[in-house]
Amino acid sequence: MSPDINPLVLFFASIFTSNILLANFLGMCSFISISKDMKSSNGLGLAVTVVLVLTSMLNWVILKYILIPLDLLYLRYIIFIIVIAATVQVLEMVIDRVSPALYMALGIFLPLITVNCAILGVALFMQIRNYSFIQTVFFAAGSGLGWWLAILALSAIQKKLLKAPVPAGLKGPGITLITIGFMAMAFIGFSGMLSVQ
Amino acid sequence: MKKDSIFYTVVFSFIIAFIFVFLLSLAYGATKEKVAENARITEARAYLSAAGIEVADPGEIEAAFNSAFPSFDEKAPFNETTVNGKKIVVSPFSGNGLWGTISGVMAVTADLKRMVGLAIISHNETPGLGGRIEEKWFLDQFRGESLSGKIEVIRGSGSGDNDPDNGKVDGITGASRTSSSIEVIVNNKINELKEMIGGIN
């Protein structure tokens, strides 16, 4: 039985109050290494959102109609990660055939996505929280957009930081993490927003 | 045979996937009983803790549960029993948290004047934030709370409000949605119990 939560609330909660990156720390690896450049951040954000929505739908169907009826729930980690890897691979091929321009923009990010914890994280959250199909789609879309928003904001801040005098030891990942900390604090400020359902 | 031929790749993938899945199903089968037992113990402990009985040793929980609830019917909406000479009513509840279903057990006195205790069986709230609803300091605030009015979860000092007469408990700082969900769930359950039991007596 899935919880009776309005999908729209879930959608906004996963963008703002419980941002997958800033509150759940998921998808950090590629986040820190890519966020130096706005254009690539944008591309990666888009790719993550698309893959998130696609894989969470696929995983939901597999979970509901294969894993649960056959009592194979304990295999879910393997299944989820293979679905994600396969989706990314297929997506890469399709984009390459259909739109070379888009491939140029997205192609290099796609392999990075398989090991992005946010994707697997969303799949596991939707399983553990028992979301319905609609809830899953909204939650995945919200998480993807939230991640996109966070990486765009961070890359913009990083651009400003280039001109700032940062102590030598703090340069690079140190200051990036502290910046993310401030962003996470700012996002907590959204939590009052969602009590109005 | 060539290592990069398609045939080898396919056969290798199949064999390795088969071996892993086989080993996993063995491990799963071997622990299935134990996991089911753990789930039973968790539930029994929630009932005991709501009724105000602390059992430290996990091995004794089932025995303590059977002696505290001799005629327990898990399909009934609520169960009555006597703890320390007082008649109490225990009943499972569930409702929506921020992320998913929160379920637990509530115990109230049979005259519906006081809450005996609250325990959480499962939830999906954020660890360290909303997840703290299962911590003792939070749940202990409900012990003995007066049920004459609505129970309010308020923004307090964050360390607990242990006055049983004011109908107020402190919410969890940083998890206002989870705190207000608990407020709704608890009050719904109280009203439900008042209707059911009030109707019988």
Added chain:
Amino acid sequence: MADSPSKILKENIWYSNPVFIQILGICSTLAVTNNLINTVIMTVGLMFVTGFTNVTVSLLKNLIPRKVRMIVQTLIIAFYVIIVDILLRAYLPDVSKALGPYVGLIITNCIIMGRAEAFAQSNGPLLSFWDGITSGLGYMWVLMIIAFVRELLGFGTLFGMSVLPEGFTHWTIMVMAPSAFFLLGTFIWISKTIMLKNEGGRK
């Protein structure tokens, strides 16, 4: 590439520590660092998975076809993570409940894949196991320090036991997500400053 065990230890614990030098694999564990017990369990789990994945990859390295190498490695990692998950469920149900989906997320921890690719591919099984375990250790001690500060200031407890006096005002921020970023950032700052100083001294 034949490094001695003690050199591997030093590299993984300090000079190329997976967390503060390579900034790898923080996603899956940072979330549970407001509690020392959960952190220990998660990092021990990670150590176990990294060690055994390295052994398995090292043993199979000549058998794995190139085209499916990544997938097979992921499969191996997922296999050990599920073993950890099953063990936790059966023997530490409370911990397993508190960690929830985060155990599964060990799969996407980049350290495991990174060590399998960078080390186990080209080294023998025993050395690979050692490399995996020490990488896990390097990961563990950093996160333990963060968890120590967060639990102490956020709850006034260590390993769930009360250590600070009653009147201590809990720092709520330490319980919440931003503090993990701040602490890790500060940690990187300190360690990098020490390293820069050492390098300067050597010149």
